[in-house]
Amino acid sequence: MSVAAKTAADMAAHWDGRAHLFEAAASHHRHRADWRQVLAAATGLGPLDVVDLGCGTGACAILLAGLGHRVTGIDGSAAMLAEARRAAARDGLQIDFRHSDMDRCALPDACTDLVSLRNVLWTLAHPAAALQLALRLLRPGGRVLLSDGLWRRSPDARLGALGPHLPHACGVTRAEARRWLAEAGFGDVAEWQNRFAEHPYDGMYDEPATPIAFFVLTARVGA
Ligand SMILES: C[S@@+](CC[C@H](N)C(=O)[O-])C[C@H]1O[C@@H](n2cnc3c(N)ncnc32)[C@H](O)[C@@H]1O
Numbered sequence: 001m002s003v004a005a006k007t008a009a010d011m012a013a014h015w016d017g018r019a020h021l022f023e024a025a026a027s028h029h030r031h032r033a034d035w036r037q038v039l040a041a042a043t044g045l046g047p048l049d050v051v052d053l054g055c056g057t058g059a060c061a062i063l064l065a066g067l068g069h070r071v072t073g074i075d076g077s078a079a080m081l082a083e084a085r086r087a088a089a090r091d092g093l094q095i096d097f098r099h100s101d102m103d104r105c106a107l108p109d110a111c112t113d114l115v116s117l118r119n120v121l122w123t124l125a126h127p128a129a130a131l132q133l134a135l136r137l138l139r140p141g142g143r144v145l146l147s148d149g150l151w152r153r154s155p156d157a158r159l160g161a162l163g164p165h166l167p168h169a170c171g172v173t174r175a176e177a178r179r180w181l182a183e184a185g186f187g188d189v190a191e192w193q194n195r196f197a198e199h200p201y202d203g204m205y206d207e208p209a210t211p212i213a214f215f216v217l218t219a220r221v222g223a
Pocket residue numbers: 003004008011012015053054055056057058059060074075076077080100101102103117118119120123124
């Protein structure tokens with residue numbers, strides 16, 4: 001099954017329109033040091049080959065490359081990638097950013113040690129299929145890193161006609177992610193969200209008093 005065959009083009013247009021806002025608004029800047037130490041703990045000693053699916057403006061890819069990993073970032077939005085390339089150059093990091101719908105990415109089978117998807121599962125029509133894609137890309141013993149959260153109570157109106165096609169437009173829970181991992185045959189699941197010194201996100205977008213329930217999970221192929 002494809003990850004997002006019917007929605008990928010509209011999703012790319014959505015992010016093309018938001019790229020200039022995303023970087024400025026993203027909480028990953030304020031909590032960069034925390035993210036760095038959580039990703040360091042979660043990925044362990046490298047260097048690993050990493051494919052960051054839905055890399056967006058490169059925040060996660062850049063942290064992973066800064067830890068010494070060899071990172072390829074895939075994203076469907078040219079404008080998000082333009083921000084990512086600028087940010088990587090500013091930090092003096094070599095990252096192979098590729099403009100592609102992840103369903104069509106031309107990466108070969110068993111090409112990487114780690115596949116990361118941070119805050120991407122909620123944008124997909126079939127998020128569980130992203131784990132099948134990860135399985136195809138991972139070498140034996142490789143790992144997937146998933147991070148996402150329950151972002152809002154009602155879908156973002158800015159998604160327009162896309163909203164009804166996204167079953168997780170409000171976000172993804174840790175239980176859902178763990179279920180998808182188990183169904184895809186991943187094992188050795190580890191949780192990292194409790195390692196943050198401070199909660200890295202503000203409250204839910206449409207219910208600011210409620211902290212966003214987020215997760216950072218790793219899991220291993222066939223373990
Ligand atoms: C919320 S942003 C997250 C960006 C980044 N991973 C981060 O943590 O900052 C979601 C990104 O996923 C990308 N994306 C969504 N669906 C995609 C698809 N089917 N193929 C490639 N990229 C996709 C979007 O273009 C967007 O840049």
